[in-house]
Amino acid sequence: TAVARATFDPFFIGDDGPCYSLAAAETTPRISVLVVGGLMLLAHLMFMYGQLMPMWRLYYAVDLNVTLHATGTAAKTLFKEANLTNPLHIEMHEQHDVRTFTYSFAIKELWRASGLGSKFGPRLAAIVLVLFSGVWPHAKLLSLHFYWRAKVTEITRTTAFYWLSTFGKWSLADVFVVCVMIGVLNLDLHLDPRHVREGLVSEIPDAVNVFKSLYTAAEAEQLVCQKALNLTCGHLLDLKCKLCEQAIGTVYNHPGGIEALATSALEDIGTVGGGHMKLRIAGMHGIYVFSFAVVVSLLLSFFIDVLDHRARAKSARERRGQPPHGALGVTGSPGMQYYSLISNEIDGDESDHGEPTNGRRPATGSIILRDSPGSVTLIRRVSRKVWSLKQYVALVCAAWVAFLIVLLGIFAPSMERVVPGSLPNIANRILGIEWGQEYSLWSLTVVTGASGGPDFLLMATFGFFTVFGPILRALVCVIDLSVPMSKSMHRRTMTVVNFLGAFCAWEVFFVALFLVDMEMPPITNTILDSNDTPLCGIFASAGLGDSCFQVEFNVLDSFALVLLGGTLLMLVASMAVKLGFKGLDPYLDGDRGGPYCCSWCPYVLFDFDRDLRQIEAQLESAGFGVSAEDTALLEPL
Numbered sequence: 001t002a003v004a005r006a007t008f009d010p011f012f013i014g015d016d017g018p019c020y021s022l023a024a025a026e027t028t029p030r031i032s033v034l035v036v037g038g039l040m041l042l043a044h045l046m047f048m049y050g051q052l053m054p055m056w057r058l059y060y061a062v063d064l065n066v067t068l069h070a071t072g073t074a075a076k077t078l079f080k081e082a083n084l085t086n087p088l089h090i091e092m093h094e095q096h097d098v099r100t101f102t103y104s105f106a107i108k109e110l111w112r113a114s115g116l117g118s119k120f121g122p123r124l125a126a127i128v129l130v131l132f133s134g135v136w137p138h139a140k141l142l143s144l145h146f147y148w149r150a151k152v153t154e155i156t157r158t159t160a161f162y163w164l165s166t167f168g169k170w171s172l173a174d175v176f177v178v179c180v181m182i183g184v185l186n187l188d189l190h191l192d193p194r195h196v197r198e199g200l201v202s203e204i205p206d207a208v209n210v211f212k213s214l215y216t217a218a219e220a221e222q223l224v225c226q227k228a229l230n231l232t233c234g235h236l237l238d239l240k241c242k243l244c245e246q247a248i249g250t251v252y253n254h255p256g257g258i259e260a261l262a263t264s265a266l267e268d269i270g271t272v273g274g275g276h277m278k279l280r281i282a283g284m285h286g287i288y289v290f291s292f293a294v295v296v297s298l299l300l301s302f303f304i305d306v307l308d309h310r311a312r313a314k315s316a317r318e319r320r321g322q323p324p325h326g327a328l329g330v331t332g333s334p335g336m337q338y339y340s341l342i343s344n345e346i347d348g349d350e351s352d353h354g355e356p357t358n359g360r361r362p363a364t365g366s367i368i369l370r371d372s373p374g375s376v377t378l379i380r381r382v383s384r385k386v387w388s389l390k391q392y393v394a395l396v397c398a399a400w401v402a403f404l405i406v407l408l409g410i411f412a413p414s415m416e417r418v419v420p421g422s423l424p425n426i427a428n429r430i431l432g433i434e435w436g437q438e439y440s441l442w443s444l445t446v447v448t449g450a451s452g453g454p455d456f457l458l459m460a461t462f463g464f465f466t467v468f469g470p471i472l473r474a475l476v477c478v479i480d481l482s483v484p485m486s487k488s489m490h491r492r493t494m495t496v497v498n499f500l501g502a503f504c505a506w507e508v509f510f511v512a513l514f515l516v517d518m519e520m521p522p523i524t525n526t527i528l529d530s531n532d533t534p535l536c537g538i539f540a541s542a543g544l545g546d547s548c549f550q551v552e553f554n555v556l557d558s559f560a561l562v563l564l565g566g567t568l569l570m571l572v573a574s575m576a577v578k579l580g581f582k583g584l585d586p587y588l589d590g591d592r593g594g595p596y597c598c599s600w601c602p603y604v605l606f607d608f609d610r611d612l613r614q615i616e617a618q619l620e621s622a623g624f625g626v627s628a629e630d631t632a633l634l635e636p637l
Contacts, residue, residue, distance in 0.1 A: 018315055021151045022304070025311040032307060036148060036300065040141050043296045047137045047171075050290025051103045056178050056283050058185070058523065061095040064275030066193050072268025092275075099523070102286065103133065103174070110518060125518040128511060133174035133290075140168055141297060148304055154312050161308055165301045169505045171294045172465060176505075176512035178287050179462040181520065182455065183439065183447040184417050184553050187279040193271030195431055217252045221245050280451070288454050291461045298502055305499075309586075316587045375484045378576075381583030395579075396481045399572045403474040405565035410467050413438035414559040415513075421549040438556070441466050469503035474569050476500065477576050487584060494580035497573055506566035516553050 023033050069087040070076045079086045110126035113119040147160045215223060225244035379392040419435035427433050439447075445467055449459025480493040 019151050019153050021149055022157060022308055022311055023149050027310040027314050028307050036304065039296060039300050040145055043141055043293050043300065044138060046289050046293035046296070050286045050293060051134060053286035054100050054102050054284045055286035055290070056281055057100040058098040058281050059095060060098065060277065060279045062092050062275070062277050064090060064092040064191065066090045066271065066273040066275060068193070069270040070268060071270050072264065074264045075268035106519065122518050125515050129174060129515060132170050132511070137171040137293070137297065140164055140171070144301060144304065154315065158308055158312065161301065161305055165305060165502045168298050168301055169465065169502055170508055171297065172505055172508050173511050173515065175287065175291045175294065175458065175461060176509055177515045177519065178283060179448045179458050180444065180512060180516045180553065181281045182283065182458065183444045185279060185281040185551060186447055186450065189277040189427065189433065191275035191277065193274065217248060221248045224248060282451060283455055283458055288457055291457060295461065301502065302499060312587050375486050377484050378481055378490060378579060378583055381490070382579060386582055387579060395572065395575060398568065399477045399481050399576070402565060402568040402572050403478050405561055406470050406474045406569055409561040409565040410441045410471065412558050412561060413440050413556065414562055415439040415444070415553065415555050418552045418554060419550065420552065423549050465503055465505035466509055469500055470506060470569060473497060473500040473504050473573055477573050480576055480580070490580060491584050491586055494577055494584065498577045501573060504569070506562060513555065520551055520553055
């Protein structure tokens with residue numbers, strides 16, 4: 001037992017490893033130094049390009065080719081009085097940029113919060129945008145470069161890399177905002193003249209009532225006869241003006257007659273052709289380059305993590321004077337092997353990985369060199385003093401539940417587009433257009449790349465971080481915890497689970513939704529404004545909507561699935577990785593290589609070092625001591 005205590009203390013509790021620079025380590029290829037330095041510089045430049053250049057634009061396009069032909073008497077009279085040719089050919093092909101947005105312009109608009117009521121929300125969004133998309137991408141790269149070059153202890157460097165990999169994805173906040181806007185501001189209006197005519201006919205009574213509520217008869221005569229038809233009504237012999245005034249009087253005094261006349265005129269108009277209108281947000285070079293820079297930064301972190309793993313494994317073997325992993329049958333965690341030795345000596349019961357001893361101390365060599373079982377579940381590689389079977393079953397069940405909830409959260413509709421305003425209201429009543437639409441994470445991903453071209457890059461980025469990354473991580477967690485496998489396969493699955501954590505960005509998506517909620521209404525509300533478009537003011541006065549046109553993006557109650565699935569996946573994956581490090585001990589250092597979070601933080605949920613603490617307490621109570629001579633003698637073990 002003294003032998004075991006002497007071997008435990010210096011290596012598993014008090015040893016932070018050697019202090020060296022990863023860039024200068026023997027396991028780091030020289031070409032890697034040049035590659036890492038070049039990619040870091042390239043990522044900095046791409047981030048700066050994306051932050052300075054236009055990132056996206058809002059535009060609308062109209063393609064219209066319609067021919068109207070008056071066939072009846074009422075329709076011909078209407079065309080003649082309105083000075084319209086018969087047949088009337090209307091053709092329009094137009095695309096207009098409403099506004100182009102840069103990173104700095106978006107921040108300024110949010111900070112000004114013009115027309116947004118409270119300034120707290122928009123200004124908080126501006127601060128978040130500055131931190132996550134302005135400062136953090138460069139700060140993360142600088143920190144990564146520092147720990148790549150600096151001479152620090154292994155624990156310090158690996159902990160820093162863990163945090164940088166975990167938070168590196170937060171640079172995607174602005175990319176997600178643009179992806180959501182591209183998917184949501186994807187409005188199409190198909191114009192069929194026959195449907196327009198039928199809609200107008202059905203809305204004539206309501207239109208007449210609205211017109212009468214807005215204007216008196218005298219105001220209506222001036223507006224229609226003099227301004228709309230450009231008639232001169234000052235002469236007594238102007239018959240056209242008299243007829244116009246009589247028609248207005250008939251509308252106000254006998255609305256049924258004019259409604260019948262207008263209906264007859266519209267029904268006598270033949271139509272040919274059609275058209276299409278669309279409102280879109282399109283990405284520009286700035287957001288494409290910025291998105292690519294985020295991916296480069298994350299892959300660079302992963303590459304450096306791999307180099308750090310190689311250096312730590314070599315350093316751990318050299319420090320203990322042990323043969324390479326796998327030689328002489330050395331498998332399983334050294335901490336667990338010594339734990340079996342101590343448990344047998346003190347408790348006299350069956351150890352977790354050894355045979356019953358009945359109080360007899362087993363041969364040291366048989367413990368150190370004993371092979372672990374070939375294909376087993378992960379719990380068989382971990383001391384029951386760290387994790388009980390009941391806890392493990394609960395963890396496996398939680399992994400399955402997380403996997404199912406993640407699937408539901410991705411494919412179930414959890415968000416919706418709402419388009420209030422007077423113009424959408426009228427378009428709905430006349431054309432029957434339903435502007436609202438529900439979205440799931442999957443459908444939002446598909447719509448993001450609907451325009452094709454470079455938008456496929458945004459679709460791939462959004463889809464991998466919000467759809468495929470979470471699904472893959474949840475699935476690999478289930479496999480890692482449920483399927484018996486060899487130690488090498490367990491090590492690979494643990495690495496994949498840990499790696500995919502950098503590509504699961506639901507928490508970033510939550511922040512992006514907050515930014516969209518702040519940016520979307522003021523952007524779309526200014527496309528058509530009552531001050532610029534007289535019809536908007538008329539419609540607003542008629543009670544058809546305070547704004548002329550606005551788009552909102554809201555979450556549904558089912559969005560709770562995304563919140564619950566993301567939280568549960570994060571907890572399950574973290575515990576699975578930590579449990580894997582405890583049982584597999586890839587650095588042969590008694591589980592000093594797990595995801596640290598921080599070495600001084602209190603234990604949350606589970607204490608993964610409980611076995612070491614119990615061993616220390618048992619040895620202290622048994623009165624065992626360790627001499628300096630014993631420690632020096634047994635260090636090579």
